[in-house]
Amino acid sequence: MTTKSIDITLKVWRQKGPGHKGRLETYRADNISTDMSFLEMLDVINEQLTLDGREPIAFDHDCREGICGQCGSVVNGRPHGPEQGTTLCQLHMRHFNSGDTLVIEPFRARAFKVVKDLAVDRSPLDKIIQAGGYVSVNTGGTPDANSIPISADIAEEAMDAAACIGCGACVAACPNASAMLFMSAKVSQLALLPQGRPEAAKRALAMVRQMDACGFGNCSNERECEAECPKQISITHIARLNREFIKAGIGSSVF
Amino acid sequence: MDWVIRTLGTAVGKKLLMAVTGLSFCGFLGAHLAGNLTLYGGADAFNSYAAHLHSLGPLLTVAELGLLALFVVHVVTGLVLFLQNLKARPQRYAVDRSAGGRTLGSRTMPYTGALIFLFIIYHLMNFHFVDKSHATIFAIVAGTFANPVQMALYITAMVVVAVHVSHGFWSLFQTLGANHPKYMPAIKILGLLFALVVGVGFGFIPIYVGML
Numbered sequence: 001m002t003t004k005s006i007d008i009t010l011k012v013w014r015q016k017g018p019g020h021k022g023r024l025e026t027y028r029a030d031n032i033s034t035d036m037s038f039l040e041m042l043d044v045i046n047e048q049l050t051l052d053g054r055e056p057i058a059f060d061h062d063c064r065e066g067i068c069g070q071c072g073s074v075v076n077g078r079p080h081g082p083e084q085g086t087t088l089c090q091l092h093m094r095h096f097n098s099g100d101t102l103v104i105e106p107f108r109a110r111a112f113k114v115v116k117d118l119a120v121d122r123s124p125l126d127k128i129i130q131a132g133g134y135v136s137v138n139t140g141g142t143p144d145a146n147s148i149p150i151s152a153d154i155a156e157e158a159m160d161a162a163a164c165i166g167c168g169a170c171v172a173a174c175p176n177a178s179a180m181l182f183m184s185a186k187v188s189q190l191a192l193l194p195q196g197r198p199e200a201a202k203r204a205l206a207m208v209r210q211m212d213a214c215g216f217g218n219c220s221n222e223r224e225c226e227a228e229c230p231k232q233i234s235i236t237h238i239a240r241l242n243r244e245f246i247k248a249g250i251g252s253s254v255f
Numbered sequence: 256m257d258w259v260i261r262t263l264g265t266a267v268g269k270k271l272l273m274a275v276t277g278l279s280f281c282g283f284l285g286a287h288l289a290g291n292l293t294l295y296g297g298a299d300a301f302n303s304y305a306a307h308l309h310s311l312g313p314l315l316t317v318a319e320l321g322l323l324a325l326f327v328v329h330v331v332t333g334l335v336l337f338l339q340n341l342k343a344r345p346q347r348y349a350v351d352r353s354a355g356g357r358t359l360g361s362r363t364m365p366y367t368g369a370l371i372f373l374f375i376i377y378h379l380m381n382f383h384f385v386d387k388s389h390a391t392i393f394a395i396v397a398g399t400f401a402n403p404v405q406m407a408l409y410i411t412a413m414v415v416v417a418v419h420v421s422h423g424f425w426s427l428f429q430t431l432g433a434n435h436p437k438y439m440p441a442i443k444i445l446g447l448l449f450a451l452v453v454g455v456g457f458g459f460i461p462i463y464v465g466m467l
Contacts, residue, residue, distance in 0.1 A: 011349075013349075024349060074348060074350075076350050076352060077348055077350040077351045077352030078352055078354060084354075103349055103350045105349060105350070108344055108346050108347070108348055109343060109344055110342065110343050110344060110345055111343070173354060175357065175362075176340035176343055176344075177343035177344040178266065178340075178343070180266070205262070205265075208265045208266060208267050208268075209261070209265055211266060212266055215343065216266070216343060217266075217340040217342075217344070218266040218269060218270065218339055218340055218343075219266065219267075219270060220270075220336065220340065220361065220364060221361065221422070221425075221426040222356055222357045222362075223356030223357070223361070224353060224354055224356040224357060225356070226356065227354035227355050227356040228354045235429065235434070236436070236439075238429070238434075239429050239432045239433065240432065241267070242270075242429070242430055242431065242432040245265075245267045245268075245271075246431075246432060249258075249263075249267075249268065250262070255257075255258045255261070
């Protein structure tokens, strides 16, 4: 098998730290194998930068298997790049052509502080999950299998929501930098299952209030999030979050 | 009553305010359009419709105050949302590309909203806060649309309203939690049809009256 290689130009956001002013810097990326992933391409650039005695580009990454939610940058205005349903680590260079110019920027939101270059602090998403609190699970002996009947459809839908890896691409893609799709996935996965019901009202209210406190924007149903989500989570989960919020805010006795 | 503010003041709460008031305005647009269609029946039909409407007396005043309240909530909440959303991304992207989710309507929502706000004030100055003791309402309407500038302005405003409704209609159902795999496709089509009916229905009135 012969390997094709391409020559591209990168314009990468470089920023020393949270308080610093950043700017786009241009790098040549020649002889890039199309079998490389996007992050491997950045590794190659960084190796060269290091050999040249320059500061390598800081970017978030961990599993490089598309399941940890750690990677993610905005490539030519698209979080995780132009491919649908793909994390940046699973995006391969074969989707680009020789001569392309790629502008790489960090996920931008007031709630996500830039740590350095492309690396951002997404801990506000953890704060939203923490605000959601616990789920009641009975202690004691191992329960009988299927003692709580859950239909396959509901289990599948809960699993679709649970597929969220918390990467923050929905926030990056949202014109309002809202974390609604992320939060709706977290609310949905528990709201659909009987185990999550007892705390449903408290959870919906607390998580929405925490999202506001973190400085995320408000959802205006632009649908950019579901189009960019690497796990292709649907905005029907946002509608479920809205229903949960109405039930909790108006129908429940939780304040 | 602290819980009311803590509930309606959240991101979802503000959206609910927009959705409920928006749904009311969709109802108002339908009723307003139905009434205005009497213009096609000529001067007598329209004047008689106006007379019947005004014979409601205090009921009409209550309805007007209700609309004003909905209007204030929609405008103030919309403005707060716009400013908060602007603030939520202080550093913009150098390259900003859509993945195909946004539409003309969703993209321009705050701006079409602002234009409609100005239009409503202008519209009320034209036909509501006007001396009706010397001329019938039909004569006032006909006089206004005899001016081609006014006619063009009203038609443009109706296009803007249609664009606003094209996103607002389905969006309000989503916000109220009514996104169901069986019904959402129908709601989206209904929203576009409603936007078209509002745009064409109101938009042709100035043309028809102006041609008389």
